[in-house]
Amino acid sequence: EAQVTQNPRYLITVTGKKLTVTCSQNMNHEYMSWYRQDPGLGLRQIYYSMNVEVTDKGDVPEGYKVSRKEKRNFPLILESPSPNQTSLYFCASSQDGSGANVLTFGAGSRLTVL
Amino acid sequence: SQQGEEDPQALSIQEGENATMNCSYKTSINNLQWYRQNSGRGLVHLILIRSNEREKHSGRLRVTLDTSKKSSSLLITASRAADTASYFCATSSGAGSYQLTFGKGTKLSVIP
Numbered sequence: 001e002a003q004v005t006q007n008p009r010y011l012i013t014v015t016g017k018k019l020t021v022t023c024s025q026n027m028n029h030e031y032m033s034w035y036r037q038d039p040g041l042g043l044r045q046i047y048y049s050m051n052v053e054v055t056d057k058g059d060v061p062e063g064y065k066v067s068r069k070e071k072r073n074f075p076l077i078l079e080s081p082s083p084n085q086t087s088l089y090f091c092a093s094s095q096d097g098s099g100a101n102v103l104t105f106g107a108g109s110r111l112t113v114l
Numbered sequence: 115s116q117q118g119e120e121d122p123q124a125l126s127i128q129e130g131e132n133a134t135m136n137c138s139y140k141t142s143i144n145n146l147q148w149y150r151q152n153s154g155r156g157l158v159h160l161i162l163i164r165s166n167e168r169e170k171h172s173g174r175l176r177v178t179l180d181t182s183k184k185s186s187s188l189l190i191t192a193s194r195a196a197d198t199a200s201y202f203c204a205t206s207s208g209a210g211s212y213q214l215t216f217g218k219g220t221k222l223s224v225i226p
Contacts, residue, residue, distance in 0.1 A: 004156075033214075035216075040218070041218065042202070042216050042217060042218035042219060043157075043202070043216040044216075045213070045214075045215075048213075058213075088154065090156060090157070092157075100144070100145060100162070100164075100206070102147060102159040102162060103149075103157070103159065103204075103214060104159070105156035105157045105158070106156055107155060107156045108154065108155060108156055110154070
């Protein structure tokens, strides 16, 4: 089944404890992206990647890192999480990110930082 | 940055009625997409309309695009309780058209 898989789905952590949210897609998509969703703010893009080894900042990149060493994986790294990073995170992918292709989303990762 | 803005923010209707949601945007677009999100879950693509198209249909969904007014509407006909979800428009514009910018969504409740 074509899908985007995120892990963990739920995580409670404490301020400053590094964590990684993994994202993997099995559709050979070139484009991958991370979004965060907060009440009243909608979806905001954190980082995106056009292809392997190519990443770029979205609208809210502060406090996050990403890497794209393989086409299928696009992990989101929070080096020193803070409470304002408590949010619902979505990974998404598409064929080439041109906008004419649709995004396939993961099921989401709900992160709470205490 | 937020490009699309959905209206209304929330909509409650009876099963069988039609639901109309609107999306307005600020700058010229290449295309506009509509997505659906069931509570707390991942978004699912519904339909894409290109800037040179005026109307598109998919099952019970009808999307219109008016580029002169910079607006789009999503009509769901004969709504069902299972249509209860949030609906988002997303726009692609400019030279970096790989950027898809989402609105804040319309929360639709369909009462059985």
